[in-house]
Amino acid sequence: MMNHSLDRAFTALGDPTRRAIVERLASGSATVSELAAPLPMSLPAVMLHLKVLEESGLVASEKKGRVRTCRIEPAALSLAEQWVSDRRRLWEARLDRLDAFLDSAAEETP
Amino acid sequence: MMNHSLDRAFTALGDPTRRAIVERLASGSATVSELAAPLPMSLPAVMLHLKVLEESGLVASEKKGRVRTCRIEPAALSLAEQWVSDRRRLWEARLDRLDAFLDSAAEETP
DNA sequence: AAAATACTTAAGGGATTGCTTGACAATTAC
DNA sequence: GTAATTGTCAAGCAATCCCTTAAGTATTTT
Numbered sequence: 022m023m024n025h026s027l028d029r030a031f032t033a034l035g036d037p038t039r040r041a042i043v044e045r046l047a048s049g050s051a052t053v054s055e056l057a058a059p060l061p062m063s064l065p066a067v068m069l070h071l072k073v074l075e076e077s078g079l080v081a082s083e084k085k086g087r088v089r090t091c092r093i094e095p096a097a098l099s100l101a102e103q104w105v106s107d108r109r110r111l112w113e114a115r116l117d118r119l120d121a122f123l124d125s126a127a128e129e130t131p
Numbered sequence: 132m133m134n135h136s137l138d139r140a141f142t143a144l145g146d147p148t149r150r151a152i153v154e155r156l157a158s159g160s161a162t163v164s165e166l167a168a169p170l171p172m173s174l175p176a177v178m179l180h181l182k183v184l185e186e187s188g189l190v191a192s193e194k195k196g197r198v199r200t201c202r203i204e205p206a207a208l209s210l211a212e213q214w215v216s217d218r219r220r221l222w223e224a225r226l227d228r229l230d231a232f233l234d235s236a237a238e239e240t241p
Numbered sequence: 242a243a244a245a246t247a248c249t250t251a252a253g254g255g256a257t258t259g260c261t262t263g264a265c266a267a268t269t270a271c
Numbered sequence: 272g273t274a275a276t277t278g279t280c281a282a283g284c285a286a287t288c289c290c291t292t293a294a295g296t297a298t299t300t301t
Binding site: 242243244245246247248249250251252253254255256257258259260261262263264265266267268269270271 | 272273274275276277278279280281282283284285286287288289290291292293294295296297298299300301
């Protein structure tokens with residue numbers, strides 16, 4: 022499965038500026054200017070980051086008048102979260118089985 | 132907090148080859164050659180991906196004789212998972228509060 | 242000791258990323 | 272209607288990324 026949307030989601034989250042944007046949006050919607058205000062870069066640069074976030078599906082936005090308001094898209098976050106969670110659980114299940122094996126082996130040769 | 136380790140973890144997971152490696156390792160440790168076998172690229176290329184994964188903390192490895200064996204490092208996976216989870220929950224809690232507000236508002240003007 | 246195996250390092254090249262500045266809408270306020 | 276606000280587009284540039292091939296090193300195997 023050539024999962025393009027996970028590519029984009031994880032790559033988007035790999036940049037500290039974009040994570041800061043997601044962090045800010047997690048506590049409520051915000052306009053482009055509001056998002057840009059605390060960031061140490063030009064407005065066009067922030068726009069580019071927002072574009073990446075939108076293409077990844079992590080963020081959505083609507084323009085009303087001259088103001089664009091952005092919000093989290095929880096489904097995409099959930100997808101990324103799930104991928105990591107599934108792999109970690111699979112690995113940990115393996116470890117559990119190994120522990121169980123070692124324990125039973127120890128019982129047999131006390 | 133300038134979270135460098137999350138940068139590396141998410142960026143690492145943003146590449147499909149590296150996700151394929153993590154996927155493979157989730158179901159058990161493997162040598163470099165075993166990891167490289169199904170991948171459509173040269174061995175040195177795979178080594179570079181492994182280097183990125185190790186620097187991100189997602190994967191660890193040990194060399195015994197001439198064979199390097201790689202394994203998942205669940206703590207780093209957990210960290211990434213947690214970051215996404217926390218933001219999603221924060222956002223969803225907001226949505227819940229909004230629903231509650233709309234419900235109570237509807238009760239007051241029936 | 243020679244050959245095969247398993248990995249590693251180095252050099253380089255083409256594509257992508259993350260910014261910048263400058264110019265240009267489109268909308269709202271005065 | 273003029274000016275301020277808010278966002279967008281375009282060109283360009285330095286750094287990084289992902290891969291290649293070629294040439295090693297270290298460890299078995301025969």
